[in-house]
Structure formats: structure tokens, C-alpha cells
Amino acid sequence: MGQANLFPNLRDADWQWGGTPEQIEQTIRNGRLAVMVSWQALLNDEGVENMAAYVMSLSGSPDTNHPGKGQYDMFCIACHGPNGDDNPLLGAPKLNDDTWLYQGDLESIKESIAVGRNGQMPAFNETLDDVQIKLLTAWLSQ
Ligand code: HEC
Numbered sequence: 001m002g003q004a005n006l007f008p009n010l011r012d013a014d015w016q017w018g019g020t021p022e023q024i025e026q027t028i029r030n031g032r033l034a035v036m037v038s039w040q041a042l043l044n045d046e047g048v049e050n051m052a053a054y055v056m057s058l059s060g061s062p063d064t065n066h067p068g069k070g071q072y073d074m075f076c077i078a079c080h081g082p083n084g085d086d087n088p089l090l091g092a093p094k095l096n097d098d099t100w101l102y103q104g105d106l107e108s109i110k111e112s113i114a115v116g117r118n119g120q121m122p123a124f125n126e127t128l129d130d131v132q133i134k135l136l137t138a139w140l141s142q
Pocket residue numbers: 034035036037039051055071072075076077078079080090091092093094095099100101102103109112113117118119120
């Protein structure tokens with residue numbers, strides 16, 4: 001909770017790119033670029049609407065007969081898994097915990113799907129020295 005739009009909460013146990021000290025250090029050093037493409041052309045308006053509704057249901061009790069499920073299973077599970085679990089290797093966030101990088105209302109989820117999202121974390125390799133990076137990593141890993 002407490003995610004102010006685009007900036008993830010660093011005080012919970014939910015890590016988009018993995019929460020081990022090694023993964024956190026990697027994130028700080030090299031930055032991260034999330035690739036979630038636009039699905040508008042493939043799904044069209046009705047498909048985006050159905051998909052957003054299905055994605056919202058993943059946080060509660062997913063309806064296995066939902067009209068969005070077929071396309072979800074086809075296009076989304078490679079990164080988001082069959083149940084909306086996260087994939088830290090790709091930076092794919094959980095879609096089933098009602099915690100959102102880009103808000104969890106229907107319109108925002110539709111926008112995530114239709115337009116795509118490319119969240120970016122800058123690299124700090126040049127700005128911070130090794131000691132600073134180690135200290136930050138240790139502090140964030142607690
Ligand atoms: C190639 C991997 C990949 C595929 C395939 C993919 N996504 Fe994503 N998705 C991501 C990544 C990475 C992010 C995080 C984007 C960011 O941090 O800016 C994301 C973010 C999202 C979000 C925003 C989540 C939030 O917390 O606000 C939604 C909703 C979403 N995806 C739904 C879908 C749906 C529906 C599909 C299938 C049509 C899909 N994704 C297919 C990688 C993928």
C-alpha cells in the first residue's frame with residue numbers, strides 16, 4: 001500500500017525485480033526497464049475491457065468462464081503466470097494481490113493493457129560508490 005503512482009513502495013516485501021540482496025544491488029547499480037507492450041491492436045476495445053475485468057478478478061476469486069480468460073491464457077501468462085503471479089526476472093508485478101504500480105481501478109488497468117507501461121529505474125552505478133550501494137542494499141534488504 002501507499003504507492004504514490006509510478007514509484008513502488010520500498011518498505012513492503014513486494015519486489016518487482018526481486019528482493020534478495022543480490023537482486024536489489026543489481027537494481028540500484030544497473031537500473032531497470034520494464035517492458036509491457038500495448039495490447040490494443042491485438043485485443044481491440046472489447047478485448048481490452050474483458051481483459052481488464054478478468055485481471056481485476058485475479059485479486060479475488062477468478063471466474064474460470066470469464067470472456068477475458070482465453071486471451072489471458074494465450075497472451076499474458078508468459079510473463080504474468082496463469083494466476084497473475086509475479087516474475088522478478090522480467091519485472092512483471094503480481095496481478096493477483098490488489099496492489100498496483102499504476103492504480104487498480106478499471107480505467108487504469110485498461111490503460112495499462114491498451115497503452116502498455118515502461119516503468120524505468122535509473123542506474124546509480126556512476127552516481128554512488130561501492131560503499132554507498134552496499135549500505136543502501138543492506139538497508140533495503142532488512
Ligand atoms: C513480455 C512480458 C509481459 C507480457 C506478455 C505481459 N505483460 Fe503485463 N507487465 C509486464 C511488465 C514488465 C509490467 C510492469 C510494467 C512497469 O513496471 O512499468 C507489466 C504490467 C502490467 C500491468 C500493470 C500492473 C500494475 O501493478 O499496475 C497490467 C494490468 C498488466 N501488465 C496486464 C497484462 C495483461 C492483461 C497481459 C496480456 C494481454 C500482459 N500484461 C502481458 C510484462 C508483461
